[in-house]
Amino acid sequence: MVETDPLKARLLQELAHRSSPTARHVAAQRRLALLGTGLWLVLGTAAIGIRLGPRSFDSVLVELTVWLLAASLATGLILRSGGSALGYPRPWLLATALAIPPFLIAGLLLLDPFRLFCAPVSPKAHLGCLLTGLGLALGPLLGLLAARWRAVPTRPGYTGACIGAAAGSWAGLAMSLHCSVSEPLHLLVAHIAPVALLGLVGAIAGAAGLAPRMTPR
Amino acid sequence: MVSPVGEALEVADAAMARYAQGDAAAFSTLYDALAPRLRSYLLGLARSRSQAEDLLQQTFLQLHDSRGRFLPGAPVRPWAFSLARNAFIDSVRRQKRQPVSRRDSDPELRVVSEQLPSDEPVARQTAQLLRAELAALPAAQREALLLVRDEGMSHAEAATVLGTTVGGIKLRVHRAVEALRSALAAQESPRG
Secondary structure, three states, X not given: OOOOOHHHHHHHHHHOOOOOOOHXXXXXXXXXXXXXXXXXXXXXXXXXOOOOOOOOHHHHHHHHHHHHHHHHHHHHHHHHXXXXXXXXXXXXXXXXXXXXXXXXXHHHHHOOHHHHHOOOOOHHHXXXXXXXXXXXXXXXXXHHHHHOOOOOOOOHHHHHHHHHHHHHHHHXXXXXXXXXXXXXXXXXXXXXXXXXXXXXXXXXXXXHHOOOOXXXX | OOOHHHHHHHHHHHHHHHXXXXXXXXXXXXXXXXXXXXXXHHHHHOOOHHHHHHHHHHHHHHHHHOHHHOOOOOOHXXXXXXXXXXXXXXXXXXXXXXXXXXXXXXXXXXXXXXXXXXXXXXXHHHHHHHHHHHHHOOHHHHHHHHHHHHOOOOHHHHHHHHOOOHHHHXXXXXXXHHHHHHHHHHHHHHHO
């Protein structure tokens, strides 16, 4: 049959020679990215070691729960898409990315007020945890970015910010098993500040890489 | 009962689901269901008919390249419109285009008004005026109006495509309608 629409005819001709990944391929790539993320976190936690220190079991449990809630919420928003191919609306993504650091502060300090009476630790300890946390966050950051790569047509920067916050939260979860320092300043500078920083990095990376790239003509 | 528009969208959704799975034959159905709507939307955004056609081609090529990343079972219309919008924004960035000005001098956009019967000068004048005013609207308002009034999208759908809130869309549409209304009133008043 001869096409009466010249554009349609041109497109059919061009697409016959132009391959693109199908849903099955993309799903497999996504599974691989998420598996890599999980492995990175497990191996990273094993490498830095689990140290409960003088903390009570309840205190560790509270800490883990708060980090897990933040990480799950942000990751869910990134991966579940809310039934739309365009993902969750911008206000949801923005609110989540912005709300995670205050949520962590509130959760970790209010649910464990004894932290306020802890002795201060050296700046070297802050730096050590900050760098370790950022290193641990690298896996989830890259993995989640890969899972949504070129798949976010609207406001990719907001999704990127959520990805950064999620990566920081997963790293924070792993760090809470390793770092037994309970001092509030250490918590803010070495554990929660990286989440905000990664949100910013994620926003920049997301704006650059999550939107579908237009085909060069 | 499903309206003809709703039926066409269901056909498009089903075709997109098959196309995302790799069924190349579904492209033809998808194109037939989406192209007229996308063309109309892009004509409202672009400088000329040829630019709109070029953007439409870009949109479908992008749709092909991204088909595997389409969420299975999701409605295809908002996604396709956001790809079209991105194609437009991308072309604007490439050309470093000046802010949209009144485009009634564009010969390609005069086509529609020239097809009006010659014994209807008022209708022709009004159509030209509306087209010029639409072109002169800020891009955000024009896009919102095209999606909600022309395409019949809900405020929520249009908000998703444009990456804003429902309240933002309502405000943009309201302002756009007010601007067009004012322009029409200004045209009417000299005749008394």
